[in-house]
Amino acid sequence: MVNYIVRRLMIMPLLIFGVTLLIFAMLQFLSPVERAALFVRDIPKTDKAIDAFIIKYGLDDPLPVQYWHWLVGRKDPSSGEITGGILRGDFGYSKTANLEVIDMIKRRFPATLELALWAVAPIVLGGVWLGVLSAVNHNNAIDQVTRVFSILGYSFPTFVFGLLVLMIFYVGTGWFPPGRLSNEMNVVVLGDAFHRYTTMNTVDSLLNLRLDVFIDAARHLILPVLTLSYLNWALLLRVTRSSMLESLRQDYVTTARAKGLAEHDVIGRHARPNALIPVATIAGLLILLLLNGVVITETVFNYPGMGKAAADAAVQLDVITVLGLVLFNGIILVLSNLIVDITYAFLDPRIRLD
């Protein structure tokens, strides 16, 4: 156990190093001028100035030197000023957001996190409920209907489902608009009287006791949350169903039935709790999946999070921005996989890691 954790901790920096190498390799597809956005916001237009610029920022240095500069930044020999350097938190300048990439992430991350957090509960609760329902009714009509419902769910491309719900619930009924806040509420939120504690609108509005803002924010969140839920139920359903089927075959379930326990208690007190252990891992990973999986959802619903920023940047070939986001998300992914694996080992004593 300790060995495993130590090994994982030792491999992790190696993985992150690998991730940075791969991103750096992708950067090499860009011309020196395009890479200049790593260091400055204004790129000169004339040929002569560009050449001077390339020399100034060492954009044609040998690759290892450039990699080093990309990691720790580059000191200007004349002024002594350090620019760039992802380790310093300088991911370059985002043309599409008109901001430093890191500031853009800081601004957009809470929006994405808010969406992901709101989506987790319906996905987990709905998925587990459907999974148990399907397992308890193994191979009868309810099982079949549930499975078809969930297969249909993960067969829907996010953008098709998103466009369809927009068509019905926004264009058709006008109940749930796209975006993050309506204009009037945006004015309230940006006003002086409104304290922004977390920059997550639903949380801040409650802390500020502004129910109207909360309702408005929730109205904008419902459709994306619905979309994310339907598309992810299948994942949890499948895990819960097979784990529950396994659990129902165990001797202790037979024992529970033999001693005359009501079926409701057999399932609720004996079978289900044991079946939920693997589900816990998936649920833990879910928030990550969501943080990374919201690109299309955010784009369809015009929700200003990191995913939409990435999509906008990619379309306008603003590679520096997208790569910054990939790096940020990649590192989060590596770290959280580690945490999930270790917690899992603690949760379930049957798992021996070595």
Place this chain on the structure above:
Amino acid sequence: MTVTTDQPKGRVIPDYDLQGITERKIGVLERTVGPDNARVIRGMFKNSVSVAGMVIIAFLALVALLAPVLAPPINPNKAYDIPRDGFSSEPRPPMSSWERRQPDVPFWYPALTGRTEWVHLMGTASGQWDVYYGIIWGTRTAFKVGIIIIGLTVIIGVTMGSVSAYYGGWIDEILMRITEVFMAFPFLLAALTLAAILVPRLGKGIYAAVVALTVFGWMSYARLLRGDVLSVKQRDYILAARVIGATDRRILIRHILPNSIFPTLVYASMDMGAIVITFAALSFLGVGTEVGYADWGQILSFARAWIPSLLTYWYIVVYPGVALVLFSLSWNLVGDALRDVLDPSMRGRGGA
């Protein structure tokens, strides 16, 4: 032990006493792919869900094959360019007339519709691109993209996985760490980035997205195959091959791979739906194919400009949407049945 003399040359079969042993017929299928894999294949044809999936796949494949008959291109060399009828930005509803430069009318068209002129069967998208043409040729794009990407990712995955498992030791360690680095990337975001980088180099079209999805798509096959090779490697016949002095390459290609590759190939083919969806997603976001390329995601991306009036222009969402959902649904139906058939705990419970 006596040896019967009338056996063909080279096949010596010992003459055991077979009394009391019931004979089991071994069919062609079982002989070619082995008993376990044959059980899987037979299971797939017994399961009504997977049969339904296969029927839809067959139908879509037929549409893809017959694309030139169903929607004749104006210029056969640029068949994937959707013909456009003018430049107006407002979409036109299904059955509106085709005003300029019609494609040829195929033989089935007058008989079925009673018209001699093309109409826009499924309407036009903004820019007057014909939706029907895009859907039909988009089926071809879907199969083409899916097959190319699966082919490439399987080649990379199989190479990495088999070399890693066969040689073991530090080679395994290095290759698996490389695999993990690739897995550390958020898939869609990484593919989106690489496609965006490659577009100026490879030009608009399917190839930037194909390369991007390949680079970040092979890892699961490598890991799956590695596991299977590790178990096959321990078998006696591999030891026997090594004893008689077969080279590593020969052992790997002739003995290990044929006995371990089947699950990987099956899983890979089931990824077809997911791959085509991701490709369409990239198109939808606007990275990859150029405007007017016959691709479902590309047609759907027109809808992004019309969200407040989607009820009026439903046809730019519904038709390509149905095509995409049918495609991925069919593969998922087959894949879901397959998961049951392959699940060892379900073995002996009447297949699926």
